[in-house]
Amino acid sequence: MRHDPERLSFEIDARDGPARRGRLVTPHGPVETPAFIPLATKGSVRGMASREVAGIGYELVLGNTYHLLVAPGPDRIADAGGLHEFMAWRGAIITDSGGFQVFSLAHGGISEEIKGTGKKREGLAATLGIEEEGVRFRSYRDGSELMLSPESSMSVQAALGSDIALTFDECTPFHADREYTARSTERTHRWLDRCLAWHGEHGSERQAVFGIVQGGTYEDLRQESCGAVSQAGVDGIAIGGTLGRDKAEMAEVLEFTVPELPVEAPKHLLGIGEVDDLMHGIGLGIDLFDCAVPTRLARHGMALAPQPQKRFRIDIRKSGAAGDHRPLVEGCPCTACSDYDRDYINYISRSEELTAVRLLVEHNLTYMERLMAGARHAISGKVFGDYRRAILSGAAPTGCCP
Amino acid sequence: MRHDPERLSFEIDARDGPARRGRLVTPHGPVETPAFIPLATKGSVRGMASREVAGIGYELVLGNTYHLLVAPGPDRIADAGGLHEFMAWRGAIITDSGGFQVFSLAHGGISEEIKGTGKKREGLAATLGIEEEGVRFRSYRDGSELMLSPESSMSVQAALGSDIALTFDECTPFHADREYTARSTERTHRWLDRCLAWHGEHGSERQAVFGIVQGGTYEDLRQESCGAVSQAGVDGIAIGGTLGRDKAEMAEVLEFTVPELPVEAPKHLLGIGEVDDLMHGIGLGIDLFDCAVPTRLARHGMALAPQPQKRFRIDIRKSGAAGDHRPLVEGCPCTACSDYDRDYINYISRSEELTAVRLLVEHNLTYMERLMAGARHAISGKVFGDYRRAILSGAAPTGCCP
Numbered sequence: 001m002r003h004d005p006e007r008l009s010f011e012i013d014a015r016d017g018p019a020r021r022g023r024l025v026t027p028h029g030p031v032e033t034p035a036f037i038p039l040a041t042k043g044s045v046r047g048m049a050s051r052e053v054a055g056i057g058y059e060l061v062l063g064n065t066y067h068l069l070v071a072p073g074p075d076r077i078a079d080a081g082g083l084h085e086f087m088a089w090r091g092a093i094i095t096d097s098g099g100f101q102v103f104s105l106a107h108g109g110i111s112e113e114i115k116g117t118g119k120k121r122e123g124l125a126a127t128l129g130i131e132e133e134g135v136r137f138r139s140y141r142d143g144s145e146l147m148l149s150p151e152s153s154m155s156v157q158a159a160l161g162s163d164i165a166l167t168f169d170e171c172t173p174f175h176a177d178r179e180y181t182a183r184s185t186e187r188t189h190r191w192l193d194r195c196l197a198w199h200g201e202h203g204s205e206r207q208a209v210f211g212i213v214q215g216g217t218y219e220d221l222r223q224e225s226c227g228a229v230s231q232a233g234v235d236g237i238a239i240g241g242t243l244g245r246d247k248a249e250m251a252e253v254l255e256f257t258v259p260e261l262p263v264e265a266p267k268h269l270l271g272i273g274e275v276d277d278l279m280h281g282i283g284l285g286i287d288l289f290d291c292a293v294p295t296r297l298a299r300h301g302m303a304l305a306p307q308p309q310k311r312f313r314i315d316i317r318k319s320g321a322a323g324d325h326r327p328l329v330e331g332c333p334c335t336a337c338s339d340y341d342r343d344y345i346n347y348i349s350r351s352e353e354l355t356a357v358r359l360l361v362e363h364n365l366t367y368m369e370r371l372m373a374g375a376r377h378a379i380s381g382k383v384f385g386d387y388r389r390a391i392l393s394g395a396a397p398t399g400c401c402p
Numbered sequence: 403m404r405h406d407p408e409r410l411s412f413e414i415d416a417r418d419g420p421a422r423r424g425r426l427v428t429p430h431g432p433v434e435t436p437a438f439i440p441l442a443t444k445g446s447v448r449g450m451a452s453r454e455v456a457g458i459g460y461e462l463v464l465g466n467t468y469h470l471l472v473a474p475g476p477d478r479i480a481d482a483g484g485l486h487e488f489m490a491w492r493g494a495i496i497t498d499s500g501g502f503q504v505f506s507l508a509h510g511g512i513s514e515e516i517k518g519t520g521k522k523r524e525g526l527a528a529t530l531g532i533e534e535e536g537v538r539f540r541s542y543r544d545g546s547e548l549m550l551s552p553e554s555s556m557s558v559q560a561a562l563g564s565d566i567a568l569t570f571d572e573c574t575p576f577h578a579d580r581e582y583t584a585r586s587t588e589r590t591h592r593w594l595d596r597c598l599a600w601h602g603e604h605g606s607e608r609q610a611v612f613g614i615v616q617g618g619t620y621e622d623l624r625q626e627s628c629g630a631v632s633q634a635g636v637d638g639i640a641i642g643g644t645l646g647r648d649k650a651e652m653a654e655v656l657e658f659t660v661p662e663l664p665v666e667a668p669k670h671l672l673g674i675g676e677v678d679d680l681m682h683g684i685g686l687g688i689d690l691f692d693c694a695v696p697t698r699l700a701r702h703g704m705a706l707a708p709q710p711q712k713r714f715r716i717d718i719r720k721s722g723a724a725g726d727h728r729p730l731v732e733g734c735p736c737t738a739c740s741d742y743d744r745d746y747i748n749y750i751s752r753s754e755e756l757t758a759v760r761l762l763v764e765h766n767l768t769y770m771e772r773l774m775a776g777a778r779h780a781i782s783g784k785v786f787g788d789y790r791r792a793i794l795s796g797a798a799p800t801g802c803c804p
Contacts, residue, residue, distance in 0.1 A: 042749075042755055043750060044755045044757035046757065047756040047757055047760055049737045049741065049760075071753065072724065072749045076724065079725065080745055322478065323481065325482070335453065340490050341482075343482055344445070344482070347444075347445065347473065350473070351473065353446045354446075355446035355447070355450060356446075357756060
């Protein structure tokens with residue numbers, strides 16, 4: 001671990017058991033933690049202007065190296081003055097390394113695996129080869145051959161100018177066996193060193209680097225990876241790779257992984273963000289979470305809601321919502337809940353009106369931000385346990401104290 | 403013509419030749435004219451919350467009887483307290499009669515005809531029969547058989563609770579011959595009487611009714627129709643039906659139609675709204691225009707812009723926009739022009755990001771509102787001719803004085 005306040009400082013203000021409330025200070029302002037990070041995969045949060053995402057209270061978004069490399073390409077974003085300027089986002093940006101995407105092409109999507117489906121992804125895009133050097137793949141945009149390696153990933157992230165870059169890793173799938181996972185994790189550690197070497201020589205002093213812990217569901221491999229990443233001289237640590245086939249296994253993997261990491265390091269759990277997962281992760285001392293869930297649910301007519309027995313969501317397209325004049329969530333300050341009712345959103349969502357997706361994205365992101373703000377308050381008040389229990393038993397997040 | 407200030411009053415404040423600036427006062431507030439009316443076809447303006455549409459400056463939107471009849475149905479909207487309440491729109495609403503849609507199913511889309519293509523529409527929906535009684539058609543939603551007649555159209559519009567209802571008419575297509583058009587126009591006049599009879603007996607005193615002039619491209623039929631509608635006891639007059647195969651023919655039809663109508667009547671030109679058409683229509687004394695153009699263009703990556711030689715639009719997906727760091731339109735106050743540049747919008751529009759459509763809808767509606775606000779100022783200053791010339795030769799609308 002290294003500490004360089006010019007690029008990143010992480011201050012812990014309050015603790016409640018392993019849970020902590022803090023502040024990541026980046027060159028683009030502070031990020032109150034624990035924080036949920038909306039995805040701006042291709043330089044925009046689905047349906048939202050950047051100023052609107054900031055208006056909800058977000059201070060950090062996640063950009064996607066793989067997608068931005070395929071189009072518009074790092075040169076064009078650098079010419080625009082970097083990703084912040086390009087997408088008119090005044091806050092902080094973390095960029096993933098592209099590893100998740102290129103290996104998803106090869107192995108099948110990891111997000112499906114956590115849900116136990118393990119489908120292979122289809123499409124124009126294809127991985128052409130995984131080598132020690134890096135991964136060759138075909139652009140889904142124009143079929144051209146592209147390469148992501150530790151060096152090229154860091155170089156793209158340098159051009160994007162994110163506040164936090166993630167190192168290039170292999171995201172091992174759930175169906176990988178122990179031997180594959182062990183060899184892959186060792187290679188990820190060699191790639192980590194190459195990323196840091198590139199960044200030391202060419203990177204900006206204003207860009208922090210987070211290393212990624214791999215090791216699949218194997219306790220010894222995870223512990224080994226925690227040690228390797230902790231000692232590598234990174235500014236923060238992300239937990240990647242498969243976390244198992246279900247939530248019970250994810251809990252187990254996190255319980256034997258997180259305590260192996262330095263307490264003072266900012267910790268990011270990659271790609272996880274259902275309501276119960278956030279409560280669990282915060283309880284273990286995770287500071288950052290990113291996930292497609294709030295925006296993806298919106299596309300399918302789903303609103304986040306305090307309904308633990310229904311995975312914290314309402315399917316607004318179901319007939320029960322027709323004629324229901326309640327807001328999605330009582331007291332929620334988003335546009336959908338302030339101006340409209342379930343009856344209307346049921347209709348426009350079933351009618352595939354663009355406004356429905358937009359309203360649901362804003363609602364779901366508002367819900368998440370209030371959930372996290374409430375958690376931060378609860379940690380300060382040393383009542384995070386109560387807060388978590390209340391949320392898990394169906395309390396609506398209010399953005400404030402439990 | 404009738405005048406009942408409880409449901410509608412129309413005040414003319416300034417004149418500049420046939421062009422006039424005025425104010426339509428509805429039970430849901432005033433509408434400054436000449437006005438462009440955004441389409442809220444299925445109870446939402448594409449991608450926008452109602453409060454955002456009002457924020458741009460709009461005071462009147464158009465809802466669609468045909469689509470709202472198919473789903474969610476008039477009973478559900480009435481149960482919600484009417485269309486204003488349902489869609490959280492505080493301003494005024496005009497509803498079309500559904501005639502355009504059911505006849506488009508039978509005849510092919512009229513909007514294509516004005517552009518000279520005259521394609522037949524395809525899809526699940528189908529017209530099952532055109533009779534004196536009305537039109538039977540099949541729901542595109544569930545295949546059920548539905549009926550629109552003068553009485554049922556007015557009854558649906560009563561349930562929607564719009565401020566202005568349009569009478570049920572046959573929208574004759576360009577390819578209809580003189581004999582068909584003459585017979586159809588006469589039937590439309592009989593339907594007009596039935597609409598007014600139904601409304602007199604069952605309608606709300608707070609809902610105004612506009613009659614629709616038909617007659618195709620035939621001067622004598624148009625004149626006859628102007629007379630019939632003007633004498634029927636309506637609150638305002640809409641001009642519908644085919645206006646010919648191109649803009650020259652449209653100009654000709656309007657020039658022999660508009661002078662046949664009472665000067666003091668509010669006049670609505672249905673379905674027309676390109677920039678040059680608006681300038682032309684305002685110059686003839688038209689007060690209201692509705693059109694899908696601003697929202698439809700957005701879906702196809704088109705931004706309205708002061709480029710007369712390019713039909714007042716920029717194709718933002720074209721490669722010329724990549725690397726272009728100018729706003730869509732210099733000085734435009736919309737989010738797209740305030741926060742982003744053409745380079746970014748080119749990228750997100752080519753990437754099919756929802757945010758692109760949303761930003762372009764807001765831009766196009768902002769452009770239209772400023773164009774119309776400028777026209778209102780110009781009429782007050784008796785310089786509408788200068789304004790029109792400036793716009794047609796490439797001046798950007800500023801919402802203010804020329």
